[in-house]
Amino acid sequence: MQQLKQQVFEANMALPRHGLVTFTWGNVSGIDRDRQCIAIKPSGVAYEQMSADDMVIVDMNGVVIEGKYRPSSDTATHLALYKQYPELGGVVHTHSTHATAWAQAGLSIPALGTTHADYFFGDIRCTRALTIDEVQGEYELNTGKVIIETLGSHHPLHTPGVVVYQHGPFAWGKTAEDAVHNAVVMEEVARMAWIARGINPALKPIDSYLMNKHFQRKHGPNAYYGQGR
Amino acid sequence: MQQLKQQVFEANMALPRHGLVTFTWGNVSGIDRDRQCIAIKPSGVAYEQMSADDMVIVDMNGVVIEGKYRPSSDTATHLALYKQYPELGGVVHTHSTHATAWAQAGLSIPALGTTHADYFFGDIRCTRALTIDEVQGEYELNTGKVIIETLGSHHPLHTPGVVVYQHGPFAWGKTAEDAVHNAVVMEEVARMAWIARGINPALKPIDSYLMNKHFQRKHGPNAYYGQGR
Amino acid sequence: MQQLKQQVFEANMALPRHGLVTFTWGNVSGIDRDRQCIAIKPSGVAYEQMSADDMVIVDMNGVVIEGKYRPSSDTATHLALYKQYPELGGVVHTHSTHATAWAQAGLSIPALGTTHADYFFGDIRCTRALTIDEVQGEYELNTGKVIIETLGSHHPLHTPGVVVYQHGPFAWGKTAEDAVHNAVVMEEVARMAWIARGINPALKPIDSYLMNKHFQRKHGPNAYYGQGR
Amino acid sequence: MQQLKQQVFEANMALPRHGLVTFTWGNVSGIDRDRQCIAIKPSGVAYEQMSADDMVIVDMNGVVIEGKYRPSSDTATHLALYKQYPELGGVVHTHSTHATAWAQAGLSIPALGTTHADYFFGDIRCTRALTIDEVQGEYELNTGKVIIETLGSHHPLHTPGVVVYQHGPFAWGKTAEDAVHNAVVMEEVARMAWIARGINPALKPIDSYLMNKHFQRKHGPNAYYGQGR
Numbered sequence: 047m048q049q050l051k052q053q054v055f056e057a058n059m060a061l062p063r064h065g066l067v068t069f070t071w072g073n074v075s076g077i078d079r080d081r082q083c084i085a086i087k088p089s090g091v092a093y094e095q096m097s098a099d100d101m102v103i104v105d106m107n108g109v110v111i112e113g114k115y116r117p118s119s120d121t122a123t124h125l126a127l128y129k130q131y132p133e134l135g136g137v138v139h140t141h142s143t144h145a146t147a148w149a150q151a152g153l154s155i156p157a158l159g160t161t162h163a164d165y166f167f168g169d170i171r172c173t174r175a176l177t178i179d180e181v182q183g184e185y186e187l188n189t190g191k192v193i194i195e196t197l198g199s200h201h202p203l204h205t206p207g208v209v210v211y212q213h214g215p216f217a218w219g220k221t222a223e224d225a226v227h228n229a230v231v232m233e234e235v236a237r238m239a240w241i242a243r244g245i246n247p248a249l250k251p252i253d254s255y256l257m258n259k260h261f262q263r264k265h266g267p268n269a270y271y272g273q274g275r
Numbered sequence: 276m277q278q279l280k281q282q283v284f285e286a287n288m289a290l291p292r293h294g295l296v297t298f299t300w301g302n303v304s305g306i307d308r309d310r311q312c313i314a315i316k317p318s319g320v321a322y323e324q325m326s327a328d329d330m331v332i333v334d335m336n337g338v339v340i341e342g343k344y345r346p347s348s349d350t351a352t353h354l355a356l357y358k359q360y361p362e363l364g365g366v367v368h369t370h371s372t373h374a375t376a377w378a379q380a381g382l383s384i385p386a387l388g389t390t391h392a393d394y395f396f397g398d399i400r401c402t403r404a405l406t407i408d409e410v411q412g413e414y415e416l417n418t419g420k421v422i423i424e425t426l427g428s429h430h431p432l433h434t435p436g437v438v439v440y441q442h443g444p445f446a447w448g449k450t451a452e453d454a455v456h457n458a459v460v461m462e463e464v465a466r467m468a469w470i471a472r473g474i475n476p477a478l479k480p481i482d483s484y485l486m487n488k489h490f491q492r493k494h495g496p497n498a499y500y501g502q503g504r
Numbered sequence: 505m506q507q508l509k510q511q512v513f514e515a516n517m518a519l520p521r522h523g524l525v526t527f528t529w530g531n532v533s534g535i536d537r538d539r540q541c542i543a544i545k546p547s548g549v550a551y552e553q554m555s556a557d558d559m560v561i562v563d564m565n566g567v568v569i570e571g572k573y574r575p576s577s578d579t580a581t582h583l584a585l586y587k588q589y590p591e592l593g594g595v596v597h598t599h600s601t602h603a604t605a606w607a608q609a610g611l612s613i614p615a616l617g618t619t620h621a622d623y624f625f626g627d628i629r630c631t632r633a634l635t636i637d638e639v640q641g642e643y644e645l646n647t648g649k650v651i652i653e654t655l656g657s658h659h660p661l662h663t664p665g666v667v668v669y670q671h672g673p674f675a676w677g678k679t680a681e682d683a684v685h686n687a688v689v690m691e692e693v694a695r696m697a698w699i700a701r702g703i704n705p706a707l708k709p710i711d712s713y714l715m716n717k718h719f720q721r722k723h724g725p726n727a728y729y730g731q732g733r
Numbered sequence: 734m735q736q737l738k739q740q741v742f743e744a745n746m747a748l749p750r751h752g753l754v755t756f757t758w759g760n761v762s763g764i765d766r767d768r769q770c771i772a773i774k775p776s777g778v779a780y781e782q783m784s785a786d787d788m789v790i791v792d793m794n795g796v797v798i799e800g801k802y803r804p805s806s807d808t809a810t811h812l813a814l815y816k817q818y819p820e821l822g823g824v825v826h827t828h829s830t831h832a833t834a835w836a837q838a839g840l841s842i843p844a845l846g847t848t849h850a851d852y853f854f855g856d857i858r859c860t861r862a863l864t865i866d867e868v869q870g871e872y873e874l875n876t877g878k879v880i881i882e883t884l885g886s887h888h889p890l891h892t893p894g895v896v897v898y899q900h901g902p903f904a905w906g907k908t909a910e911d912a913v914h915n916a917v918v919m920e921e922v923a924r925m926a927w928i929a930r931g932i933n934p935a936l937k938p939i940d941s942y943l944m945n946k947h948f949q950r951k952h953g954p955n956a957y958y959g960q961g962r
Contacts, residue, residue, distance in 0.1 A: 068463055069456070070501075071390070090501030119492065119500045141390045147467050150387040151475035158837040160900045161758070161828045178484045185488060212481050213389045227756070234755055238834050240474055245927055246838035252899050255865045259872060263806065271806045272757075272777030297692055298685070299730075300619070319730030348721065348729045370619045376696050379616040380704035407713045414717060441710050442618045469703055526921055527914070528959075529848070548959030577950065577958045599848045605925050608845040609933035636942045643946060670939050671847045698932055 047085075047103065047112070050078050054085040054136075055098035057222035061140060062093050064230045072140035073118040076222035077128050079135075082106050086124060088115030119186065126190025127218060131202040136222030138229045144236035145215035145229075148172065152211055155236050156243075157252050162235040163260035164271075167204040169251075170232060171196050175211045189213070204261070207232045276314075276332065276341070279307050283314040283365075284327035286451035290369060291322050293459045301369035302347040305451035306357050308364075311335050315353060317344030348415065355419025356447060360431040365451030367458045373465035374444035374458075377401065381440055384465050386481050391464040392489035393500075396433040398480075399461060400425050404440045418442070433490075436461045505543075505561065505570070508536050512543040512594075513556035515680035519598060520551050522688045530598035531576040534680035535586050537593075540564050544582060546573030577644065584648025585676060589660045594680030596687045602694035603673035603687075606630065610669055613694050614701075615710050620693040621718040622729075625662040627709075628690060629654050633669045647671070662719075665690045734772075734790065734799070737765050741772040741823075742785035744909035748827060749780050751917045759827035760805040763909035764815050766822075769793050773811060775802030806873065813877025814905060818889045823909030825916045831923035832902035832916075835859065839898055842923050843930075844939050849922040850947035851958075854891040856938075857919060858883050862898045876900070891948070894919045 057074040061067045070093070075086035085101045102113035106129065108121055118124075124137045140146075148155050148170075155170040157163060162170075173196045180188040193216055196208050206228040207217035215232055219225040242249055264271045286303040290296045299322070304315035314330045331342035335358065337350055347353075353366045369375075377384050377399075384399040386392060391399075402425045409417035422445055425437050435457045436446035444461055448454040471478055493500045515532040519525045528551070533544035543559045560571035564587065566579055576582075582595045606613050606628075613628040615621060620628075631654045638646035651674060654666050664686040665675035673690055677683040700707055722729045744761040748754045757780070762773035772788045789800035793816065795808055805811075811824045835842050835857075842857040844850060849857075860883040867875040880903060883895050893915040894904035902919055906912040929936055951958045
């Protein structure tokens with residue numbers, strides 16, 4: 047448990063270091079599948095004052111089982127994703143500038159180049175708007191449900207993130223650290239896509255065979271990028 | 276008095292740390308409602324050389340009652356806001372890049388997402404132009420008056436800031452620190468709104484029920500964000 | 505002489521600190537009117553390795569009278585400005601991103617708000633293109649001449665800078681430090697004007713009475729901004 | 734060999750310092766023409782943990798002859814360029830934000846000003862798309878070939894870089910350090926060109942005589958910029 051707290055703490059601290067958060071916006075969680083619980087950032091606590099011990103341990107029903115703080119207000123969204131996708135080890139939510147701008151624009155972040163294809167196989171989808179009932183009901187749980195609806199039959203680790211309409215980005219990965227890594231990439235490709243479309247509004251999406259090559263080069267069975275860990 | 280000076284000093288020093296000011300542009304004040312006086316940044320003094328003792332204490336008529344420097348040239352604007360709104364504990368003015376750009380564009384910063392709705396209930400309004408008489412007369416006082424006119428019947432803590440036409444942002448809050456917090460948010464949502472509209476000029480304002488949910492989640496009677504301080 | 509070198513050195517070192525230069529791009533000079541010579545940055549020397557003793561002393565004909573390095577290749581432009589305008593104590597040239605973009609766009613940086621009017625009374629003009637003869641002849645001298653032609657009858661300290669067409673910004677001031685100050689402001693208002701016009705292409709220039717108020721508030725005979733130095 | 738490793742290591746470490754890379758994206762190599770081998774960054778290793786000894790030595794056929802890591806997955810592209818152009822001493826590939834955006838836009842970075850002309854004589858060309866066969870075959874080698882095809886009869890040191898369509902920038906120079914220098918310039922002029930065209934979509938390319946003057950002033954037989962090294 048201490049190890050999970052430490053990992054989740056470090057993943058949370060990576061958010062300000064990568065320029066993804068202002069103040070206390072943003073939260074990262076990680077899961078222990080054996081014990082069926084997650085560690086998550088406490089709600090509204092400043093990064094500068096946070097320690098690993100401040101992480102909150104919550105069971106799969108959202109009940110706090112360890113920790114002196116309230117968990118992130120987005121906990122129910124994290125739990126919905128972990129329950130739906132057994133492949134996930136970490137989840138992250140931020141209001142990073144450019145990914146949030148795409149969410150506000152109500153558009154998917156288009157796959158325009160190899161930077162995108164190295165991590166996301168296809169567009170980073172924008173969800174539909176939540177209905178008034180979904181917002182006034184169990185809002186955070188319904189946010190998780192609409193993310194799952196948006197992913198549909200796509201493998202969650204092949205497009206490890208979405209932008210929630212008029213809200214902001216959620217990303218995930220095999221671990222909490224991996225989730226943050228994908229959130230950093232999403233912010234950067236969101237920025238590049240904004241600039242690229244400003245330069246040439248008539249640009250074309252990435253050629254499908256180039257996208258396939260780059261994604262497989264890093265994530266396929268015959269991947270040859272990196273040191274083959 | 277020393278405590279107020281210290282708080283206002285720290286709030287002023289937060290401006291360069293958050294990237295809101297160039298040189299000496301920008302000023303923060305805080306009020307002591309019991310003693311009916313404010314502490315405010317001295318005019319044109321560099322942040323690097325400023326100490327808490329350099330803050331200037333001014334009474335509600337603008338008369339300096341303590342301090343070796345002249346107070347900020349915008350003091351009369353601050354005083355007008357404190358007199359009109361008993362809820363305010365701090366006021367801040369900056370020329371932060373993106374909020375100032377909206378002021379120069381002459382447009383309100385539209386409420387486009389939850390980042391905005393977490394702090395501002397509705398658009399951040401742009402004032403009308405001051406008339407030639409208002410500018411050539413008591414300019415700083417009239418700037419305060421036009422801000423008050425722009426807010427109209429809206430609660431000042433529900434939309435804690437405006438942009439003054441062709442000038443720049445003013446923000447406020449329950450304390451000097453809180454005012455700076457709102458100024459940082461205003462700058463960030465001003466930046467996001469610029470980018471989002473560049474991506475999709477036909478985007479829609481945030482759904483009113485989503486705006487309501489987010490604002491209430493943080494500021495309503497049943498708020499559940501943060502640690503319930 | 506040592507004092508002038510030190511001032512010019514410090515002004516040059518302020519360029520990378522304010523994010524105005526990449527590598528060795530950019531140069532600042534300062535003049536000693538009594539001795540009729542200037543101190544200027546050596547050409548192509550890295551900021552990290554520069555000391556006050558590396559500044560080059562050049563007489564008004566461009567002859568090096570002290571220093572082990574060649575002076576900046578733009579020295580003739582600086583000298584032309586000093587000769588024309590006895591009010592100048594410092595001159596600076598950079599390739600700062602946004603001001604250079606306006607130069608490449610071939611447009612003056614429009615006066616859109618009080619941030620601009622606090623330092624520049626009116627648009628920051630863009631020069632005409634130099635002719636083929638002007639470029640192939642005494643290029644750097646002719647750059648100075650076209651700046652002077654562009655300023656025309658305007659007071660050089662009322663609009664302390666121009667952008668040279670397809671090249672970049674030149675700014676000046678009462679001292680070398682003052683010149684750098686104006687270059688920082690020019691870059692910031694160039695950035696704001698780009699964003700503001702992106703938000704509202706139909707925006708209007710600043711109201712003339714507001715521009716007048718702000719410029720006079722800081723620079724007029726009855727200035728009341730700052731500590732009245 | 735140790736010296737080459739050290740130079741290539743330092744050139745790689747300059748990438749994050751100049752803000753050109755996120756995570757492990759980007760790689761620099763340098764060549765020893767006498768020994769007919771190159772030193773190149775290992776694939777997927779974090780910059781913070783890298784030392785000079787981690788550089789991989791590869792012969793001209795791509796065979797590792799020294800080093801404990803796999804070389805960059807882009808090694809074949811680097812080798813193709815070294816074989817074609819005997820003038821090259823260093824090659825660099827990054828996904829720097831603005832240059833990559835031009836690659837995604839599918840457009841050459843236009844020569845718009847003297848900042849560009851000081852280093853690149855003419856537009857920084859965008860390659861054609863690779864065909865499906867080129868991508869599915871020897872992809873990295875074919876990337877090198879299409880760069881060479883794009884340069885055509887142009888001297889590689891007169892336009893020391895291209896953007897590969899839907900991928901990103903490659904740059905080169907006389908040394909590894911020089912290659913990184915050119916990559917930094919490419920990113921900066923890519924950013925300026927984006928902004929300049931946003932300000933004035935009808936802007937004109939730099940006058941050819943001005944481009945010629947600036948390039949020759951720095952790189953021609955009678956160059957007079959810098960200290961004449």
